[in-house]
Amino acid sequence: MSIIQAFKLAGKSIISSKMRSFLTMLGMIIGVFSVITLVGLMNGVTNYVVSTFSDMGTNMITVSVTNTDTRVVDVDEVYEFVKENSSVFEAVTPQVTSNYTVKNGTTSESETVTGVGEDYMSINSLALASGRFIQYADIKNRYKGCVIGSFIVDEIFEGTVSVGETLKINGTVYTIIGILEEQADSEENSEDDCIYIPYSTAVRMSYSSNISSYAFAAADADYVDYGKELLDDFLYTTLKNEDLYTISTMAELLETVTEMTDMLSVILGGIASISLLVAGIGIMNIMLVSVVERTKEIGIRKSLGAKKRDIMWQFVIEAASISTIGGILGILLGWGTTRLLGNAFGLDATPTVGSIILAFGVSAGIGIGFGYMPANKAAKLNPIDALRSE
Amino acid sequence: MYALNMEEEKEPLINLIDIYKVYQMGNTEVRANDGINLKIYNGEFVAIVGKSGSGKSTIMNIIGALDVPTEGQYILKGQDVSTMKDDELAAVRNKTIGFIFQQYNLLARQNMLENVELPLLYAGINKKERKQMALDALERVGIQDKWNNIPNQLSGGQQQRGSIARALAGNPSLILADEPTGALDSRTSREVLDFLKVLNSEGNTIVLITHDNAIAEEAKRVVKIHDGKIIFDGPVEEYKRSRT
Numbered sequence: 001m002s003i004i005q006a007f008k009l010a011g012k013s014i015i016s017s018k019m020r021s022f023l024t025m026l027g028m029i030i031g032v033f034s035v036i037t038l039v040g041l042m043n044g045v046t047n048y049v050v051s052t053f054s055d056m057g058t059n060m061i062t063v064s065v066t067n068t069d070t071r072v073v074d075v076d077e078v079y080e081f082v083k084e085n086s087s088v089f090e091a092v093t094p095q096v097t098s099n100y101t102v103k104n105g106t107t108s109e110s111e112t113v114t115g116v117g118e119d120y121m122s123i124n125s126l127a128l129a130s131g132r133f134i135q136y137a138d139i140k141n142r143y144k145g146c147v148i149g150s151f152i153v154d155e156i157f158e159g160t161v162s163v164g165e166t167l168k169i170n171g172t173v174y175t176i177i178g179i180l181e182e183q184a185d186s187e188e189n190s191e192d193d194c195i196y197i198p199y200s201t202a203v204r205m206s207y208s209s210n211i212s213s214y215a216f217a218a219a220d221a222d223y224v225d226y227g228k229e230l231l232d233d234f235l236y237t238t239l240k241n242e243d244l245y246t247i248s249t250m251a252e253l254l255e256t257v258t259e260m261t262d263m264l265s266v267i268l269g270g271i272a273s274i275s276l277l278v279a280g281i282g283i284m285n286i287m288l289v290s291v292v293e294r295t296k297e298i299g300i301r302k303s304l305g306a307k308k309r310d311i312m313w314q315f316v317i318e319a320a321s322i323s324t325i326g327g328i329l330g331i332l333l334g335w336g337t338t339r340l341l342g343n344a345f346g347l348d349a350t351p352t353v354g355s356i357i358l359a360f361g362v363s364a365g366i367g368i369g370f371g372y373m374p375a376n377k378a379a380k381l382n383p384i385d386a387l388r389s390e
Numbered sequence: 391m392y393a394l395n396m397e398e399e400k401e402p403l404i405n406l407i408d409i410y411k412v413y414q415m416g417n418t419e420v421r422a423n424d425g426i427n428l429k430i431y432n433g434e435f436v437a438i439v440g441k442s443g444s445g446k447s448t449i450m451n452i453i454g455a456l457d458v459p460t461e462g463q464y465i466l467k468g469q470d471v472s473t474m475k476d477d478e479l480a481a482v483r484n485k486t487i488g489f490i491f492q493q494y495n496l497l498a499r500q501n502m503l504e505n506v507e508l509p510l511l512y513a514g515i516n517k518k519e520r521k522q523m524a525l526d527a528l529e530r531v532g533i534q535d536k537w538n539n540i541p542n543q544l545s546g547g548q549q550q551r552g553s554i555a556r557a558l559a560g561n562p563s564l565i566l567a568d569e570p571t572g573a574l575d576s577r578t579s580r581e582v583l584d585f586l587k588v589l590n591s592e593g594n595t596i597v598l599i600t601h602d603n604a605i606a607e608e609a610k611r612v613v614k615i616h617d618g619k620i621i622f623d624g625p626v627e628e629y630k631r632s633r634t
Contacts, residue, residue, distance in 0.1 A: 005511060016499055300495045303456060304556070305484020305512040307477045384456050387495065 003313070010318040013290075014325075024286045025326035027279030028366070032330025032359040033337070034272040036351045040338035042265035044349025049261060053254045057123070059090075059218040060250040061227055063235065067210040071239050075199075075211055081234050088219060088227045093117035095213040096202040102195065103168040104156045111152065113169055113195045115202020123217040131163035131178030138177075139198040147178040150186040151193040169195070170205060224249050269355065273362070279326070280366035287319050287374035298378050299386025308379040315378050319371025320364055327363025331356055401468060403563060403595055404430040404453060409462035411448050411618075422448035423459065424618035430597065432563070435590040437598045437609035437626075445618035447568075450599045454489065454566045455482045467563055484512050488557030492569035494549040496541040496556075502528060503537040506556045513560060527555040531585070547578035554585065558594075565589065567598045571605060583608045603633065 014021040065073045075094055082089045096115035101108055120126075121133040133147055146169070153161050166173050174197065184190035203211060218227045228247050235245045291298070298311055335351050342349030411423040422445045430436055440446035451457040452464055455471050456479070464472040467486055474482065483489075488509075496505045506524040515523070528534040531551040533544075541549050550570065557565055567586065571579035583605065590596050590610075598609055606612050612629040614622035622629060 012499060296495075297497055300497060301508070301512075302480060303454075303483060303489055303495075304509040305480050307480045307512070309477075310512060384451050387456075387491070 027282040028326025031276035036334025039355040040351035044347030046261040061216040091119035093120040100170040115199035145177040149192040149194040150182040280370040284370035302383035315375030320367035323367030402429040405465040437606035439606035440615035488562035490567040492572035527559040
């Protein structure tokens, strides 16, 4: 008996008990559907995270240093270093971050205040709605001026404020010299939740004499690794101890995040795969019932000359057909749902080719694997006993 | 040993030599066949008759290559069937034997044509030839117009004709009929028996298994089995005489 014949038989058998075949398929549909959808959505999340990180600049190198009493990384030396390597580094900004009470009249909130250099705006691609950003002269003069984000405008000034007005940071009066454009719907802890002041002013306010964090912008994303090496040499020369500084790049961070989301994707896919296993057991169960029900048919076929192999094929192909059809339906359903949910959440989510191939392969494989046992049972039936059964 | 065709040098189609079939039922041994010797030649019409439990079904299973004896040798068409494995037996059944069952044993979901094609399918005959052979067989039994019907749409007699067509389709050397009239009324039974006679007159070898002496007497030769042994083997006239 040819394979084509076995497929015809399988088709006939599936059609003749539509409800049962559909219910058996349902397990496979749900299993494949959940694998495709979860992996697809996870992929969308990964894309989102990657693009967000790319927006933040893959050419960024962040350095944090622990200054000691005797060995200090001086701001001016850092600027000098960047100037010397201007082909590699585009700009640098110190970052001095502290939490202070910010007050306007009776409104008072605890906010993060960041002391930055004049290049901070260009490094982070910020845009101003009004006023100006912190300039070199402000740093030189330790000017008490600040640039605020739209969240602060809403939170401290109830939505309206203009350049020239003042607010109190840690009890000191600061003049607002610039207001940034809204970037992230003015939500708390977003890019809009920020107050920038000259780093020199920030250093003084924090009662420390040193700056422990710098952000470097490489001239090109390709120079990041070389820049990292240069920085390593520079910092080691100054601090003489590798444990006193860390250099991290956005690219490395991105890699870590991608690794994490990939792992999550595998875990979710794995959990969803359990339903594939359950579906396979469902198919095995139905095929076992089917073998018992069709014992007489098997007996007739055997008495007419069907070999073990023929009976085996008949049942294995039937199981594989049920599970493959279920798999294909699951893939289509999963595809649709992934796109739909992706659009709803604003994610660029498409089922990965890998997950589709895997889902299809697994469903066909499960059909064959779990169909084997019942098929083998059928093939081994004694024709005399099988014929006698009713 | 009696045989219609007494030319001893001619090889028999069926040669059962000292056949024993022993079943273990708990602690007791059941000897379903207790030393059976039987030769059947080409062109014969033999009835194997016996009560239920006499061992006639067991010998039918062995003749039909559905089972192998515990002891003894079964030579079918020159091949030793008694030591064959399952798949070899399947091939022998497929090519050498045409079965006619009491319950017709047609596949309920397939139409008559597909049912008759079944042994040809397992013989690996290609689609076109298969269809032609099956249609020819249906024509021989006179239900070619019913080829597209499923068994349930046909009468018992028509279904049995279908199963005869299936038995004939592959041109087997032996037609083995197991209580072929058991499920039919007397008129249809008569038709089926007459048809078997026609087939025999055309040169087919027929072995008929029955519990009914009246049916057995339709054959040319009768073999009576009792307690796993042959207690009568001779021409039908002699059998009739022995019963009166």
